[in-house]
Every structure is written in C-alpha cells, then in structure tokens.
Amino acid sequence: GVERMCSLFKEELTMVMRLMGTPTIADITEDHVLYNNLMTHIPAQARDYLQLDTYEPLRPVTKL
Incomplete structure (x- = not known):
C-alpha cells in the first residue's frame, strides 16, 4: 500500500x-x-x- 505508493513516487520523481x-x-x-x-x-x-448508483436508502422497520 503506502510503501508501494512511496516507491512509485520516488521512481517518478527520479525520472522527472x-x-x-x-x-x-x-x-x-x-x-x-x-x-x-x-x-x-x-x-x-x-x-x-458510482456512489449514486450503488446507494440504497434504508427502509424503515415497520411493525407487523
């Protein structure tokens, strides 16, 4: 995660x-x-x- 990100940043900065x-x-x-x-x-x-397509509002709990 973070180590890979730092490694990529170092490589990119070195190239630039x-x-x-x-x-x-x-x-x-x-x-x-x-x-x-x-x-x-x-x-x-x-x-x-994507957030708009995946969010489903919670339904209120009703008494039976």
Missing part, C-alpha cells in the same frame, strides 16, 4: 529530475517550477456517479 537535468532536489530552482498559471495545469475533478 533526469528529464529536467537536475540530479538532486537541491538542483531544482524556481525556474523549474510552473506556478504562474496553475489553473491551466490542474484538471477538473470528475463527478463520482
């Missing part, structure tokens, strides 16, 4: 740093970070319709 030409985190500068227009880089969150 290689592609950027920054061998260490200390080599990453402000020039490498896109921050002036974040809204164009953040995708919209999709609505989760």
Whole structure:
C-alpha cells in the first residue's frame, strides 16, 4: 500500500529530475517550477456517479 505508493513516487520523481537535468532536489530552482498559471495545469475533478448508483436508502422497520 503506502510503501508501494512511496516507491512509485520516488521512481517518478527520479525520472522527472533526469528529464529536467537536475540530479538532486537541491538542483531544482524556481525556474523549474510552473506556478504562474496553475489553473491551466490542474484538471477538473470528475463527478463520482458510482456512489449514486450503488446507494440504497434504508427502509424503515415497520411493525407487523
């Protein structure tokens, strides 16, 4: 779970740093970070319709 996620993150960060030409985190500068227009880089969150299809309201208990 968490160990696998951390491993994937490390591998991804290592690959991105290689592609950027920054061998260490200390080599990453402000020039490498896109921050002036974040809204164009953040995708919209999709609505989760699965919850609407799987939820069944509880029925009240009636006396017989």
